[in-house]
Amino acid sequence: MRSPDEFSPRALASAAADILQQLRARGPRVHCITNAVAQNFTANVLLALGCVPSMTLSAGEIGDFVAHSDALLVNLGTFDRERREATEIAVDTARRGKVPWVLDPVFVDRSAPRAGFARVLIGRGPHVLRLNRAEFSALADSAATPDALVAYAGDKNLTVGLSGETDWVADGERFATIANGHALMAKVTAMGCAGSALVAAALAVEPDTWSATAAALIIVGVAGEVAAARAAGPGSFAVAIVDALYNLDGPTLIAHAKVT
Amino acid sequence: MRSPDEFSPRALASAAADILQQLRARGPRVHCITNAVAQNFTANVLLALGCVPSMTLSAGEIGDFVAHSDALLVNLGTFDRERREATEIAVDTARRGKVPWVLDPVFVDRSAPRAGFARVLIGRGPHVLRLNRAEFSALADSAATPDALVAYAGDKNLTVGLSGETDWVADGERFATIANGHALMAKVTAMGCAGSALVAAALAVEPDTWSATAAALIIVGVAGEVAAARAAGPGSFAVAIVDALYNLDGPTLIAHAKVT
Amino acid sequence: MRSPDEFSPRALASAAADILQQLRARGPRVHCITNAVAQNFTANVLLALGCVPSMTLSAGEIGDFVAHSDALLVNLGTFDRERREATEIAVDTARRGKVPWVLDPVFVDRSAPRAGFARVLIGRGPHVLRLNRAEFSALADSAATPDALVAYAGDKNLTVGLSGETDWVADGERFATIANGHALMAKVTAMGCAGSALVAAALAVEPDTWSATAAALIIVGVAGEVAAARAAGPGSFAVAIVDALYNLDGPTLIAHAKVT
Numbered sequence: 001m002r003s004p005d006e007f008s009p010r011a012l013a014s015a016a017a018d019i020l021q022q023l024r025a026r027g028p029r030v031h032c033i034t035n036a037v038a039q040n041f042t043a044n045v046l047l048a049l050g051c052v053p054s055m056t057l058s059a060g061e062i063g064d065f066v067a068h069s070d071a072l073l074v075n076l077g078t079f080d081r082e083r084r085e086a087t088e089i090a091v092d093t094a095r096r097g098k099v100p101w102v103l104d105p106v107f108v109d110r111s112a113p114r115a116g117f118a119r120v121l122i123g124r125g126p127h128v129l130r131l132n133r134a135e136f137s138a139l140a141d142s143a144a145t146p147d148a149l150v151a152y153a154g155d156k157n158l159t160v161g162l163s164g165e166t167d168w169v170a171d172g173e174r175f176a177t178i179a180n181g182h183a184l185m186a187k188v189t190a191m192g193c194a195g196s197a198l199v200a201a202a203l204a205v206e207p208d209t210w211s212a213t214a215a216a217l218i219i220v221g222v223a224g225e226v227a228a229a230r231a232a233g234p235g236s237f238a239v240a241i242v243d244a245l246y247n248l249d250g251p252t253l254i255a256h257a258k259v260t
Numbered sequence: 261m262r263s264p265d266e267f268s269p270r271a272l273a274s275a276a277a278d279i280l281q282q283l284r285a286r287g288p289r290v291h292c293i294t295n296a297v298a299q300n301f302t303a304n305v306l307l308a309l310g311c312v313p314s315m316t317l318s319a320g321e322i323g324d325f326v327a328h329s330d331a332l333l334v335n336l337g338t339f340d341r342e343r344r345e346a347t348e349i350a351v352d353t354a355r356r357g358k359v360p361w362v363l364d365p366v367f368v369d370r371s372a373p374r375a376g377f378a379r380v381l382i383g384r385g386p387h388v389l390r391l392n393r394a395e396f397s398a399l400a401d402s403a404a405t406p407d408a409l410v411a412y413a414g415d416k417n418l419t420v421g422l423s424g425e426t427d428w429v430a431d432g433e434r435f436a437t438i439a440n441g442h443a444l445m446a447k448v449t450a451m452g453c454a455g456s457a458l459v460a461a462a463l464a465v466e467p468d469t470w471s472a473t474a475a476a477l478i479i480v481g482v483a484g485e486v487a488a489a490r491a492a493g494p495g496s497f498a499v500a501i502v503d504a505l506y507n508l509d510g511p512t513l514i515a516h517a518k519v520t
Numbered sequence: 521m522r523s524p525d526e527f528s529p530r531a532l533a534s535a536a537a538d539i540l541q542q543l544r545a546r547g548p549r550v551h552c553i554t555n556a557v558a559q560n561f562t563a564n565v566l567l568a569l570g571c572v573p574s575m576t577l578s579a580g581e582i583g584d585f586v587a588h589s590d591a592l593l594v595n596l597g598t599f600d601r602e603r604r605e606a607t608e609i610a611v612d613t614a615r616r617g618k619v620p621w622v623l624d625p626v627f628v629d630r631s632a633p634r635a636g637f638a639r640v641l642i643g644r645g646p647h648v649l650r651l652n653r654a655e656f657s658a659l660a661d662s663a664a665t666p667d668a669l670v671a672y673a674g675d676k677n678l679t680v681g682l683s684g685e686t687d688w689v690a691d692g693e694r695f696a697t698i699a700n701g702h703a704l705m706a707k708v709t710a711m712g713c714a715g716s717a718l719v720a721a722a723l724a725v726e727p728d729t730w731s732a733t734a735a736a737l738i739i740v741g742v743a744g745e746v747a748a749a750r751a752a753g754p755g756s757f758a759v760a761i762v763d764a765l766y767n768l769d770g771p772t773l774i775a776h777a778k779v780t
Contacts, residue, residue, distance in 0.1 A: 037299045037315055039557045043709035048754050053709070054627070055557055058599045061631040068630070079318045080342065082600065107314070110328070111321040187506065189303035189313070234308050235502025242755025246707065297559045297575055339578045340602065367574070370588070371581040447766065449563035449573070494568050495762025 012176060013257035016215035017250030019202050024050035028070035028204035032197055033057060033086050035077025035106065038190035041238070042073075045194040048246040049219075051201045057086040066093040070204035073197050074121065077106035079114050091124055100203035102128040104196035109138040122156055127209045129153075130161040130196040144168075146175055161199060161213040163192055167221065169214040176214050179258035180221025187234035188241075195220045214259070222256040223248055272436060273517035276475035277510030279462050284310035288330035288464035292457055293317060293346050295337025295366065298450035301498070302333075305454040308506040309479075311461045317346040326353040330464035333457050334381065337366035339374050351384055360463035362388040364456035369398040382416055387469045389413075390421040390456040404428075406435055421459055421473040423452055427481065429474040436474050439518035440481025447494035448501075455480045474519070482516040483508055532696060533777035536735035537770030539722050544570035548590035548724035552717055553577060553606050555597025555626065558710035561758070562593075565714040568766040569739075571721045577606040586613040590724035593717050594641065597626035599634050611644055620723035622648040624716035629658040642676055647729045649673075650681040650716040664688075666695055681719055681733040683712055687741065689734040696734050699778035700741025707754035708761075715740045734779070742776040743768055 029052045034042055039055055046053040054065050066072055072094045074087050094101045103126040105118035115138055122129065122139070129139075136144040140152045144162060153160045154172025162168040167178040185191045198220055202212035226248070227240035289312045294302055299315055306313040314325050326332055332354045334347050354361045363386040365378035375398055382389065382399070389399075396404040400412045404422060413420045414432025422428040427438040445451045458480055462472035486508070487500035549572045554562055559575055566573040574585050586592055592614045594607050614621045623646040625638035635658055642649065642659070649659075656664040660672045664682060673680045674692025682688040687698040705711045718740055722732035746768070747760035 035315075036296060036556060037303050040300060040560060040709060043557050044754065044758070047707045047709055054630070055555075056599060056627070056631070058631075058633070060633045061599060064631060079316060079321060107316070110314070111316070111318075111324060113318070113320045187307045189300060189307055231503075232500075233503030233506035234304065235499040235506070238304070238502075239499055239755040239759055240752075242758075243751075243753030246753035246755070295575075296556060297563050300560060339576060339581060367576070370574070371576070371578075371584060373578070373580045447567045449560060449567055491763075492760075493763030493766035494564065495759040495766070498564070498762075499759055 009259035012211065012214045012259045013218060013254045015206065015211045016218040016257065017253045019206050019212065019215045020219060020248060020250060020253060022205040023201055026205055027052055028201060029054065029068065030071050030073065030197060030201050030204065031066050031069040031090065032073040032075070033083055033090055034073060034075040034193055034197070038075065038077060038193035041190045042194045042197045044242050045245060046197055046201060048242045049198070049201060057082050059085055059089060062086050063089050063093045066090045066099060067097050069099055071200040072099050072101035073104065073200040074101060075104040075106060075193050075196060076114050076118060077193060079111065084117065087121070091121065095125065100127045100209070102126060102130055102196055102200040102203065104130045104193060105135055105139065106193070109134040115139065126158055127203055128159045128161055128199055128213050130199050132192065133162065133164050136160070136162055146170070150175055159209040159213045161217055163195065163217070167217045169210060169217065171210040174210050177260045178214060178217050178221055180218060180225060180256065182224045182228040184228050184231060184234050184237040185224045188238045218253065218257050218259065219248065222253050225256060226252070269519035272471065272474045272519045273478060273514045275466065275471045276478040276517065277513045279466050279472065279475045280479060280508060280510060280513065282465040283461055286465055287312055288461060289314065289328065290331050290333065290457060290461050290464065291326050291329040291350065292333040292335070293343055293350055294333060294335040294453055294457070298335065298337060298453035301450045302454045302457045304502050305505060306457055306461060308502045309458070309461060317342050319345055319349060322346050323349050323353045326350045326359060327357050329359055331460040332359050332361035333364065333460040334361060335364040335366060335453050335456060336374050336378060337453060339371065344377065347381070351381065355385065360387045360469070362386060362390055362456050362460040362463065364390045364453060365395055365399065366453070369394040375399065386418055387463055388419045388421055388459055388473050390459050392452065393422065393424050396420070396422055406430070410435055419469040419473045421477055423455065423477070427477045429470060429477065431470040434470050437520045438474060438477050438481055440478060440485060440516065442484045442488040444488050444491060444494050444497040445484045448498045478513065478517050478519065479508065482513050485516060486512070529779035532731065532734045532779045533738060533774045535726065535731045536738040536777060537773045539726050539732065539735045540739060540768060540770060540773060542725040543721055546725055547572055548721060549574065549588065550591045550593065550717060550721050550724065551586050551589040551610065552593040552595070553603055553610055554593060554595040554713055554717070558595065558597060558713035561710045562714045562717045564762050565765060566717055566721060568762045569718070569721060577602050579605055579609060582606050583609050583613045586610045586619060587617050589619055591720040592619050592621035593624065593720040594621060595624040595626060595713050595716060596634050596638060597713060599631065604637065607641070611641065615645065620647045620729070622646060622650055622716055622720040622723065624650045624713060625655055625659065626713070629654040635659065646678055647723055648679045648681055648719055648733050650719050652712065653682065653684050656680070656682055666690070670695055679729040679733045681737055683715060683737070687737045689730060689737065691730040694730050697780045698734060698737050698741055700738060700745060700776065702744045702748040704748050704751060704754050704757040705744045708758045738773065738777050738779065739768065742773050745776060746772070
């Protein structure tokens with residue numbers, strides 16, 4: 001059993017530093033079913049951290065790609081037949097091969113068909129559900145409060161990583177608040193999607209899904225702060241955050257992490 | 261009835277400054293059916309100006325997205341079955357809900373099937389047709405002259421926004437020339453497509469389509485000039501124009517606008 | 521018959537400088553069937569060098585686009601039905617119209633269906649096969665050695681352009697090693713894909729496929745070195761290499777080319 005100290009803010013920052021190092025050392029393969037807008041940026045974010053992204057959606061080959069991957073992302077941002085079929089195969093393969101996977105139910109608050117599909121997928125056991133406040137409310141039929149997150153995570157047996165002005169990470173027992181990040185992150189498309197890919201990457205090297213999710217959100221948030229200091233607007237910010245992820249080191253992470 | 265002064269160059273520059281401010285204050289939702297190359301850049305341009313972009317093409321949900329949007333862009337740059345079906349639903353929904361919409365008939369000069377589809381769409385009443393010289397000639401069976409633009413716009417009951425070394429904006433009665441912009445804009449893919457998305461955004465906050473179109477082209481053109489002053493080539497220019505749109509203010513717009 | 525001097529390292533660097541100039545002077549049309557991740561970056565790389573990219577995949581129009589293009593790229597990075605059908609039409613059209621074409625068999629080492637499709641395409645006579653070490657081994661059933669490249673190129677009657685820490689270019693008789701480039705190139709998605717598009721562009725202005733391929737790889741590699749000197753990480757590197765391609769000149773190419 002884990003010691004209480006492992007759940008401390010300091011321990012989560014250390015876990016983030018450790019995961020950062022492991023990503024670079026091990027270069028995990030992360031397969032991403034993601035939306036058309038996010039594909040390029042997501043691939044570059046993963047590459048910047050030493051991961052090997054793949055993005056195929058083809059029914060004839062996605063099983064093989066997922067079977068040989070270390071983590072899987074399913075992002076619903078482009079909700080077409082091809083991706084729905086790819087998701088069925090990918091999730092089956094991930095379950096059989098014990099490949100950890102993350103669901104990012106983009107815009108379920110604006111589309112009933114997506115919400116329905118997301119609910120089916122949640123029943124199939126994603127390790128992490130990464131979403132924003134409006135999306136959580138749509139799926140949980142409840143306002144996004146810390147208690148609601150913990151209850152939902154416990155009921156569904158997964159970790160919830162909720163992004164917003166502050167990020168919240170909950171499993172059925174633990175809850176952390178991460179106050180890193182910068183307002184410019186909301187002005188760059190696919191920033192949340194890339195963050196979800198980073199959560200998937202963290203799952204590839206850290207079996208504790210709650211710690212992995214928190215660590216990934218700390219990494220993105222601190223990189224966002226570093227990038228904002230160099231940016232003149234959202235254009236240069238989107239470039240600078242990739243540089244920041246590439247150059248990030250453990251001491252910077254630990255010094256900047258704002259976890260409670 | 262509008263006063264003559266409203267059609268003056270100075271009035272258009274003021275309208276652009278006003279629209280810029282309204283976009284940031286109101287954050288309109290702009291749904292974009294656009295090509296695969298342009299999706300990411302278009303989303304980032306809209307976000308930089310405070311808009312909320314969405315890009316779904318899925319037949320099962322696009323109606324809902326458009327019904328709750330403040331403007332619609334239909335860009336033919338990727339001419340696949342999915343987008344054609346999405347366009348049918350989106351245009352029907354826009355017409356029923358009085359959502360203003362822009363047609364960008366990319367490459368109709370190089371593809372007869374696109375030109376045919378564009379003609380059908382023009383018959384369904386887009387508020388604005390945003391295109392370049394070659395595309396206009398292909399659709400209007402006429403060289404792109406100021407008189408031809410005004411005649412075509414009057415005949416089709418829409419506003420024509422034509423981009424080129426200088427931009428022309430015509431409805432059936434009014435004609436403006438905008439001499440803003442920079443040569444690097446032609447060296448970045450999807451710049452015109454993003455400009456069309458910005459025209460759609462302007463329609464969301466300004467009911468006079470001619471003024472809205474001119475204002476959007478002034479905004480893009482001035483941002484291009486600001487960006488060019490900071491750029492070392494088309495790569496850094498594409499980044500800098502997003503920053504410039506984010507940082508643009510009314511006095512800069514009015515000082516730089518070159519409208520006749 | 522060509523003089524031995526034409527095959528010298530110095531001659532290849534001069535050929536690269538000449539091709540760079542011709543691309544800008546002639547602005548060839550390059551049609552790209554490429555993967556969703558690479559489309560935007562590829563278009564911007566081609567535009568930076570003065571080319572006119574097009575990317576349609578639509579069966580109803582791709583024949584016309586290819587027939588009026590000066591070169592064709594077929595990249596298998598997104599392996600969907602639409603692109604496979606587009607490829608059939610495009611390759612037929614290219615063969616009939618003597619449009620030179622390049623095959624980039626992305627990830628054939630990780631997908632048997634792709635490897636099968638790539639083998640069929642190789643039988644249809646691409647001018648150049650542009651790939652990495654793992655992909656070559658998967659297709660040639662052989663380790664990637666200089667002798668294996670020359671033998672394979674001779675057998676298939678094409679030029680092989682193999683990218684890696686050093687690039688190798690072989691036809692059935694000639695072999696060159698290019699030691700340009702920078703480690704950051706492997707940290708930006710679609711860099712290899714854009715390189716393949718540049719090989720296609722070079723074929724549009726230089727009929728000797730071996731020289732054209734080597735020249736394109738020299739151009740990309742030298743631009744990568746110039747960009748790395750200005751970059752703080754892979755984000756700014758991806759921007760800087762587009763600027764570098766735009767600003768590259770013959771003397772810089774000749775001074776930096778590392779050909780043996």
